[in-house]
Amino acid sequence: MNNTLVFRALTLSLAVSFLSPAIAQNARTIASTVSPSEEQTTTSRVSDEQQARDWGLHTEEWARYRQLMQGPLGIFSPNLDPLTALGIEARSEEEGDRYAELQVQVEARRVEKTLAYQRAYDAAWQRLHPGMQRVILPSQTPGNSSTTANSTDRIAVFIKDGCAPCGLAVQQLQVSDVGFDLYMVGSRANDALIRDWAKRASINPDRVRNGSITLNHDAGRWLSLGLPGGLPAVVRQVNGQWQRQ
The missing domain is CATH 1.20.5 (Single alpha-helices involved in coiled-coils or other helix-helix interfaces)
Known part of the structure; x- marks a missing residue:
């Protein structure tokens, strides 16, 4: 057992x-x-x-x-x-205002950082190449273009994606056959985004190739102008001051 x-x-x-x-x-x-x-x-x-x-x-x-x-x-x-x-799909006016204010704050911070870096870059250039003249590209400053001798005659147009009136404003400028520099606000340096927008807005590619129309990233320029109103914005420099047209 x-x-x-x-x-x-x-x-x-x-x-x-x-x-x-x-x-x-x-x-x-x-x-x-x-x-x-x-x-x-x-x-x-x-x-x-x-x-x-x-x-x-x-x-x-x-x-x-x-x-x-x-x-x-x-x-x-x-x-x-x-x-x-x-903001585009806001369900109320209050909601739209909230997103607009948030976007202004975000863009303002981004512009501040961009300008701070630009100042640091300028200082570095002076330290490293004090005797060398810098070349400023036409698209770096609204209104300046190699296609015109007088920058006051050059129009700058600020637009953004998803803005129907922006496309209409650009088409009207094309019909008037004036040269202008187009700046996309909020493009985040995405070249494909601005090219696709230009196609949807029926911008003449020949005019882009010959420089009478330029496509540029905003990179904070619109906020730096400090002009009232929303987009689209057609502006021109008059007596050293940028004004809406």
């Missing part, structure tokens, strides 16, 4: 010793299949929250922006920034 009990105890002990590695392996397998997914979800959630904060938005607003960009708005204007997209 005692021998039988000892045999059963040994059998149970061996069974447990064989099963334990299998149980451990199953636990590792479950962990390996579940943890990455959970980790990815957590990372995505943190990323969304961070991006929302970067634009001054709530997570719910960021989620709505992503939803909007999956619809017609994202197809027609795939590179819209969150504030412009939410």
